[in-house]
Amino acid sequence: MESATWPDIGRMDDWARGDSPAHRLDARAKAVATLAFIVVVMSFPRREVSALVPFLLYPVVLTSVSRIPIGEIFRKMLVASPFAVFVGMFNPLLDRQPAAVVGTIVISGGWLSFASILLRFVLTVWAALALVGCTGIYRLVAGLERLGLPRVFAVQLLFLYRYLFVIANEGARMKRGVDARAGGKKALTLRVYGSLIGHLLLRSMDRAERVHRAMLARGYEGRVATLDRSRFRADDGFFVFGCLTAFGVARAWNLSAAIGRLVLGAAA
Amino acid sequence: MNAAAVEVRELWHAYPDGTEALRGVSFRIAPGEAVALVGGNGAGKSTLLLHLAGLLIPRRGEVRLGDLRVTRETAAAARRAIGMVFQDPDDQLFMPTVAEDVAFGPLNAGLEPDEAEARVVAALERVGAAHLRDRPPYRLSAGEKRAVALAAALAMSPEILLLDEPSSGLDPRGRRRLIELLREFPHTRIVATHDLELVVEVCSRAIVLDAGRVVADAPAEEALNDEPLMLAHALERPHILRHSHPHG
Numbered sequence: 046m047e048s049a050t051w052p053d054i055g056r057m058d059d060w061a062r063g064d065s066p067a068h069r070l071d072a073r074a075k076a077v078a079t080l081a082f083i084v085v086v087m088s089f090p091r092r093e094v095s096a097l098v099p100f101l102l103y104p105v106v107l108t109s110v111s112r113i114p115i116g117e118i119f120r121k122m123l124v125a126s127p128f129a130v131f132v133g134m135f136n137p138l139l140d141r142q143p144a145a146v147v148g149t150i151v152i153s154g155g156w157l158s159f160a161s162i163l164l165r166f167v168l169t170v171w172a173a174l175a176l177v178g179c180t181g182i183y184r185l186v187a188g189l190e191r192l193g194l195p196r197v198f199a200v201q202l203l204f205l206y207r208y209l210f211v212i213a214n215e216g217a218r219m220k221r222g223v224d225a226r227a228g229g230k231k232a233l234t235l236r237v238y239g240s241l242i243g244h245l246l247l248r249s250m251d252r253a254e255r256v257h258r259a260m261l262a263r264g265y266e267g268r269v270a271t272l273d274r275s276r277f278r279a280d281d282g283f284f285v286f287g288c289l290t291a292f293g294v295a296r297a298w299n300l301s302a303a304i305g306r307l308v309l310g311a312a313a
Numbered sequence: 314m315n316a317a318a319v320e321v322r323e324l325w326h327a328y329p330d331g332t333e334a335l336r337g338v339s340f341r342i343a344p345g346e347a348v349a350l351v352g353g354n355g356a357g358k359s360t361l362l363l364h365l366a367g368l369l370i371p372r373r374g375e376v377r378l379g380d381l382r383v384t385r386e387t388a389a390a391a392r393r394a395i396g397m398v399f400q401d402p403d404d405q406l407f408m409p410t411v412a413e414d415v416a417f418g419p420l421n422a423g424l425e426p427d428e429a430e431a432r433v434v435a436a437l438e439r440v441g442a443a444h445l446r447d448r449p450p451y452r453l454s455a456g457e458k459r460a461v462a463l464a465a466a467l468a469m470s471p472e473i474l475l476l477d478e479p480s481s482g483l484d485p486r487g488r489r490r491l492i493e494l495l496r497e498f499p500h501t502r503i504v505a506t507h508d509l510e511l512v513v514e515v516c517s518r519a520i521v522l523d524a525g526r527v528v529a530d531a532p533a534e535e536a537l538n539d540e541p542l543m544l545a546h547a548l549e550r551p552h553i554l555r556h557s558h559p560h561g
Contacts, residue, residue: 183409204407258399262399
């Protein structure tokens with residue numbers, strides 16, 4: 046019922062309950078590798094496209110090994126894509142300098158940087174979704190905390206995730222209440238909308254107080270302890286080492302160009 | 314597990330806005346007794362429960378759980394003696410999976426993960442929810458949520474169970490299961506509820522509150538069968554008692 050009101054973020058919990066070599070990796074290993082991945086992808090010059098392509102390998106492998114349905118990943122990326130499109134959409138207009146030639150078509154720098162932004166968006170969001178999908182938000186946050194994320198942030202993240210559903214659901218119920226009395230007219234005027242959001246905020250604050258009480262009642266003293274007993278094994282070390290090496294190599298050399306030269310050279 | 318006595322003496326409570334929620338409440342509950350707190354909306358039931366749970370500290374009057382007097386210093390210890398089931402399970406089930414949630418209390422009490430795990434298994438089995446352990450709480454039905462919330466309270470090995478409207482939102486079958494469970498528990502049980510039929514089945518005694526005072530404290534059937542008393546305090550005589558008293 047609640048997944049209908051919130052774009053099925055809860056599905057990621059289902060993925061995380063699976064079992065695969067990717068699931069079995071320690072959360073810290075995956076977090077470090079994915080963070081490194083994002084940093085490296087973002088570190089390329091702004092018109093770079095071809096050198097970024099090999100990086101697709103990381104999310105593709107992570108997704109397929111952990112058997113996360115790729116269609117659902119794409120759907121989630123689509124939801125977030127307007128942000129990336131808006132960030133880059135004016136580049137082709139602002140930067141008309143010719144930068145590359147494909148056959149007889151001259152491509153301007155603006156189009157290249159636009160493509161680069163979109164590609165980076167796909168790479169980073171996909172990697173992050175795959176990371177959460179094969180780890181689960183809870184193990185992930187616990188792992189980040191063990192890596193040194195301050196506890197305040199860790200607890201914040203967990204609660205954000207847990208109560209997203211509850212609050213989204215409350216919002217949906219309130220909207221239904223508005224619709225029920227709207228008499229077929231468009232009821233969500235700006236004024237109604239403001240009042241709705243205000244009420245949602247107040248309700249959320251009330252709820253926060255009740256949740257805090259429920260935590261105190263069970264002995265909460267500022268520390269969220271976990272049942273997680275996972276250890277960092279040799280496999281995790283290899284995984285991190287392998288990923289960092291691969292990212293480093295792909296950052297230092299444009300592998301697409303190298304393969305292109307290799308193929309063309311062989312053909313010549 | 315030892316059931317503990319509960320004693321409240323001349324307890325007063327005013328909220329910051331000036332509302333006097335409790336005005337000199339006193340009673341004593343014996344170890345293992347099941348007692349209902351009944352009364353209309355705003356009678357002071359929830360405020361009283363918060364005091365019993367060590368979540369509000371008496372400014373005037375006192376609350377004793379077993380040998381422990383609840384003060385700011387002893388509040389943490391008081392909470393360990395208590396298992397509280399809140400009215401809205403969504404307030405209580407905040408961890409990502411059922412097992413993690415039930416383990417929350419035991420881990421806070423300083424148990425090792427292995428011991429906590431054993432408690433989780435036992436508590437979930439006790440309420441018939443062992444199969445839910447890896448599910449995220451927001452995906453559960455109302456009845457399942459209530460069962461898990463109950464398990465979360467049981468996992469703390471409390472001496473006293475406090476339940477705030479435990480049957481609200483449950484379908485008849487879920488409510489029936491809850492009643493059977495509550496009847497079997499050896500703990501001292503205090504149930505704040507409007508579900509008077511549940512009171513008749515679960516509780517041996519009823520404390521009737523109105524406007525922050527105890528207006529009746531009697532065996533449950535006797536109090537609930539007293540039609541003038543019930544009507545005077547926003548309650549009614551439950552049907553279950555009408556049927557068992559054909560002359561009533």
